Amino acid sequence: MRSLSAATALAAILTLGACAPTSPPAPSVLAEADIPGADVSVTRNGDQWTVDYTFSEDAPVWAFIRSSLLMESRRPWRPADWTVVTPGVVLERVGHLDVLRSLDGGPVPRHVRLQITPRNHNLEADYPVLAFTDGSVALFSGAFDVFALPSLEVARDLPEDLNGQDIAIRNARITWRDRSGPVLVQGERRREAVTEDGTLYVLFGQTRIKEAERIVTVADPRLPAWISAAIEGWAPGVADYYARRLGPGQTDRPTIMASWGGPTPGLQSMGGSVLPGLIVMSFEGIGNAERSDESAAYIQWFIGHESAHFWLGQTVRYERSRDSWITEGGADLMAVRATQALNPSYDALGMLQEEVDDCAILAVRPIQGAAALGDHRAFYACGAVFALVAERAQQRATGGDWFDFLKPLIDANREDGVLTRAEWLDHLDTVSGDPTLRARIETFLDTGTPDPVTALADLLHAAGIPHRVEEGRVVLAE
Numbered sequence: 001m002r003s004l005s006a007a008t009a010l011a012a013i014l015t016l017g018a019c020a021p022t023s024p025p026a027p028s029v030l031a032e033a034d035i036p037g038a039d040v041s042v043t044r045n046g047d048q049w050t051v052d053y054t055f056s057e058d059a060p061v062w063a064f065i066r067s068s069l070l071m072e073s074r075r076p077w078r079p080a081d082w083t084v085v086t087p088g089v090v091l092e093r094v095g096h097l098d099v100l101r102s103l104d105g106g107p108v109p110r111h112v113r114l115q116i117t118p119r120n121h122n123l124e125a126d127y128p129v130l131a132f133t134d135g136s137v138a139l140f141s142g143a144f145d146v147f148a149l150p151s152l153e154v155a156r157d158l159p160e161d162l163n164g165q166d167i168a169i170r171n172a173r174i175t176w177r178d179r180s181g182p183v184l185v186q187g188e189r190r191r192e193a194v195t196e197d198g199t200l201y202v203l204f205g206q207t208r209i210k211e212a213e214r215i216v217t218v219a220d221p222r223l224p225a226w227i228s229a230a231i232e233g234w235a236p237g238v239a240d241y242y243a244r245r246l247g248p249g250q251t252d253r254p255t256i257m258a259s260w261g262g263p264t265p266g267l268q269s270m271g272g273s274v275l276p277g278l279i280v281m282s283f284e285g286i287g288n289a290e291r292s293d294e295s296a297a298y299i300q301w302f303i304g305h306e307s308a309h310f311w312l313g314q315t316v317r318y319e320r321s322r323d324s325w326i327t328e329g330g331a332d333l334m335a336v337r338a339t340q341a342l343n344p345s346y347d348a349l350g351m352l353q354e355e356v357d358d359c360a361i362l363a364v365r366p367i368q369g370a371a372a373l374g375d376h377r378a379f380y381a382c383g384a385v386f387a388l389v390a391e392r393a394q395q396r397a398t399g400g401d402w403f404d405f406l407k408p409l410i411d412a413n414r415e416d417g418v419l420t421r422a423e424w425l426d427h428l429d430t431v432s433g434d435p436t437l438r439a440r441i442e443t444f445l446d447t448g449t450p451d452p453v454t455a456l457a458d459l460l461h462a463a464g465i466p467h468r469v470e471e472g473r474v475v476l477a478e
Contacts, residue, residue, distance in 0.1 A: 036148040037170035038062070042139065044204050045179040051082070051114045051144070053100075058107035059148035061155050065162070065169060065198070066142050067098040068126035074374050077121050085113040095156040100146070120259065120282065125321070125376055127201075127273050130259040130280060133222040136205025138257055138280075142198035145172050160372055161321040171198045178204045186277075187216060187255060199275045201257060214239065214253055220260035226291040227283055230299045231256055234342075235279075238304045241338050242311055245403035246410055250314035251277040254307070258282070263289040270302050274309035281306070297339070297346055304335030316410050316419040322368035323421045324376075325445070329355075329383015333391065333402050336384075353476050355384040356456065360474060363452035367445045385456065386441050389463040393432035396464060405431060421445075436462055 039054040055062060070077050078098045084091050088103050089112050102108050118139060120131040130138035147169045149155050158165065173196045182189040184203035193202065203218065210217045214236035219228050235256060242249060254277055261269070261284030268287025273280045281302075288295060308331035318326050332355065340348040358381035362370065370378035391402040398404065409427055413419050425438045440459045449455040456474045460467045466477035 035168045035170040038146050038172045040144050040172045040174045041177070042144065042174060042202075043177045043179070044137075049116045049118060051116055053112045053114070053146070055108065055110050055112070055146075055148075057148065058110070059150070060101060060105060060107055061094075061149040061152055062100045062108055062146045063094075063097040063149050063155055063158075064099070064143070065145045065147060066126055067093075067096060068123045069374070071122040071124050071374070074124070077119075077123065081119055081121075082114050082116045085115055086111070094152055095158060096160040097155050097158060099149075099152070099155055101152060120261065122271060124374060125324075125371065127275070127280065128271075128282070130201070130257060130282065131261075132205065132207050132220045132259050133262070134205065134207060134220070136203060136207040138201045138203045138218075138259075141172075141174060141195055141200050141202060144174055145169070145198045163320050171196045176202045176204075181206065184209070184218070201275070201278060201280065203257070212236075216253065216255040218255065218257045220258060222262075223258055223260040223283065224289055224291075226296075227258070227288065227299065230296060231258060231281070231303060234300050234303050235307060237342055238300075238307050238338050239310070241342060242308065242334070246311050246407050248315075249310035251310055253277075254279055254310065256281060260284070268295065270299070272302060272306040274306055274313060276314060279303075279306045297343065300343060300346070301335045301339045301351065304338045305331045308334040308338075311410060312406065312419075316413045316417055319418050319420045321371055324371075325367055325379040325383030325386065326419055326421065326424055327383075328379045329381070329385070330387050330402075330406065332380055332384040333387040334406075337402055349476060349478065352384070352388065355381045355388075356474050356476060357381075359385050360452045360456055363444050363448055363455065364450060365448040367448070382444055385459070386444075388465060389437060389441070389459060390428050390431070392463045392465050393428060393434070393437065397431050397433075432463075434462065 036057050036059065038056065041052040043050045064078065067076065069075060076093045076098055079091055079093060082091055086109060089100055089108060090103060091098065091100050100108055100112060118129040118131065118137050120129050122128065127140040127142065147167060173194065176183045176185065176193045176195070182191050183193050185193040185195060186200060207218055207221065212232065215232065217232060243252070256279045258281040261282060263286045264284050265286050267285030269284040271282045309327065312330045312334065313327040318324050336348050336351050339346045358377055362375055362378040363382055365373065367378050367382050370376060387402055390405045394400040394405040409419055409423065413423065425441065429435055429438055440462065443449060443455065453469065453472055453474055457467065457469050460474065468475050468477060
């Protein structure tokens with residue numbers, strides 16, 4: 001997810017996917033009946049939201065798989081928005097996890113009720129609630145998934161990235177009900193829906209669906225018309241461009257949900273995330289209320305970035321969250337090159353310069369540890385620089401571009417769906433014939449550098465990317 005601030009031009013970028021993570025932030029989620037799990041009922045009755053958990057077994061701790069933080073404060077969102085009604089049970093933060101536990105240290109009751117207040121927060125690397133101006137609300141199913149743990153101590157010791165941990169997890173079986181009417185699940189309205197999929201949104205309310213040949217949109221009724229037109233007019237074309245360059249992606253007819261936070265003074269904010277078959281977008285601020293050439297070009301790029309994840313993030317994903325520079329930086333450069341190809345007036349160099357500038361600020365620390373510090377922007381900015389280096393290597397080797405570098409990696413990993421750091425860097429070695437490029441990138445990833453400007457200039461020089469250093473800044477040349 002990327003946010004644009006009127007005060008800072010381009011503000012912080014969330015992973016996940018910002019965007020929200022494009023690879024699961026948890027171990028493989030399984031469906032076997034003998035794995036501990038929960039049946040959940042989510043019910044809206046007017047302004048009241050009730051969530052009922054029925055756990056499959058006794059456990060002293062039930063932890064939420066997705067326990068993200070608020071981007072601005074780096075505080076957990078769930079304890080403020082979810083209130084436990086069942087006596088003797090508390091919801092609190094333990095280590096990197098939000099957990100339910102009993103006050104007496106014994107097993108959590110098999111049945112626990114909560115009341116929730118869905119709010120559209122800006123989350124670090126996760127999928128937020130979408131609140132529409134007509135009162136409709138879209139909830140992310142993965143927010144309700146839980147897993148059992150034997151103690152608070154075990155919960156406290158688990159790392160932030162649960163990928164690769166020896167934990168068996170089963171998606172919650174969720175029943176969705178709205179007393180005022182049907183809910184929308186995977187494009188179908190139902191009086192009551194049951195899901196066992198932690199990667200979808202469920203819409204409560206009657207926000208209109210608009211279906212076209214290549215795209216389905218669920219847009220806030222007050223979303224500025226120029227934004228709706230930009231989404232509907234640009235998304236199909238950019239998806240077609242990616243398909244021509246990279247082959248089939250995860251979907252050829254995505255649904256886009258777009259919410260509107262209103263014309264907040266002094267703000268221009270855009271955020272997005274991607275799930276299988278779905279792009280979620282949120283817009284806010286007076287800067288988005290009226291079209292300008294600058295904002296229109298940025299929205300084109302923004303749609304391009306989110307759409308890119310159907311290839312780089314869904315068709316293939318990263319192995320560990322520390323490797324999200326592969327998908328986020330790669331999607332940034334995909335969006336730049338697609339926007340440049342479809343809109344010749346687009347300022348590609350200006351966008352790439354922002355990537356270099358931000359990487360120069362953030363690379364003092366190891367890129368692979370950026371998530372723990374809330375510096376998700378590093379995955380985007382430095383990842384885009386690394387992609388630019390790979391693109392230049394491809395140009396020197398074959399006259400090709402970023403898509404020509406990327407396509408063999410996607411094709412080679414379509415079956416297992418995972419593009420690892422080693423595979424990416426091995427491919428760079430093969431294309432470039434210069435192992436020093438890999439070594440320089442690995443320094444950024446593993447240790448960071450006390451002098452990022454010099455390190456970036458050296459990397460660009462070794463790659464043959466035109467640039468100059470002016471007043472302590474690496475400046476890309478035409």
